[in-house]
Amino acid sequence: MTIKQRLALSSVLLIILPVSAFFVIEISLGYLFFIAPGMDINEENMGQFTTVRFVLFVLSVILINTMLILMLARSIISPLDRLSAATKEMGEGNLDVKVETGGRDEISALAREFDEMRRRLKMEKELNETYEEEKRHMIAGIGHDLRTPVTSMKGYVDGLIDGVAKTPEKREKYLKTIAAKADELDTLIDELSLFSRLDEGRAGLLTENIGLDQLLSHIIDEMKLELEESGIELSFENIAGETIIPADRSKLFRVFVNILNNSIKYRMHEKHSIRVQLSTADDHARVIVSDNGKGIGREALSKVFQPFYREDSSRNKNTGGSGLGLSIVKSIIENHDGYIDIESEPERGTEVTVGLPLSGGIK
């Protein structure tokens, strides 16, 4: 029953019950005073009867009203008390307090709203904690990845200064290693700066209508020759024809280079092959990059888009890389309103699917 209905009922009962009590008192007293003892009605016992009737009536009105008001108050105040206790707990930071939300009155509606608010706050708090955790993880990752090449460069430079590298060949080897480490550092700083700029979102994009088919052909032609020399087969199948999409050319270039570099880096067969396919589906251009490489374990698969995440085996194998590649890819794709999916089976291969909205739908 709603509070309004309860109030209406109690005001009706506040009239009906005292009136009924009055009649019950009148009849019972009449019987007790006059009929049972077989007394005549005279002034004296009539006076007594009136006084007793008045006292009993006042008492019954007080009793009935008090009981009704108490019952009404309890039905309103107890849920409010529970709500207020929950608010206090929440104020102290406990977002797990369950508030009873059954019932159909106004307070239950308030309790439901309150519980919804608690749920949202809890979700936000958890999200914040995850974000903080990721941030800590990221800062630790940056620290580690910057320190590693610097430490090694310092070692080789010290070696040169101290004259450890005695022959010209050895000195050249040292210098080449230092140069390679500097390149590694350069790439990492590049990735870090792109990664942080991507936080700006769309604002950082230079969008124009570009031919995705041409962009892919260009990237693949550039990579193909070099890869063929290392025995890696790279093929491109275009079943979409000319595919125009609104995009930032250099950022998309980065997307496919990062995905392809992974397919190249995480190979395991002598006969390694990478296939790129361009098609269209649901107003989107769809690019599938598949390889027959080492694949990704189930648990790792859900984490590959996290900044600095690298599967343990990738870390150990010294393949190089910061674990930022796919987070950058995902960020860029999302800034383009696209989607990215990754499927993989260990020792079988990996398939990355990228979807990007077409200019004005399918042509």
Ligand SMILES: Nc1ncnc2c1ncn2[C@@H]1O[C@H](COP(=O)(O)OP(=O)(O)O)[C@@H](O)[C@H]1O
């Ligand atoms: N094609 C692939 N085959 C196997 N593993 C992959 C592939 N692409 C990504 N991975 C896994 O996902 C991880 C994250 O990839 P990425 O963000 O590009 O970082 P990085 O290449 O610097 O390690 C890699 O360390 C690797 O374990």
Ligand SMILES: [Mg+2]
């Ligand atoms: Mg990578």
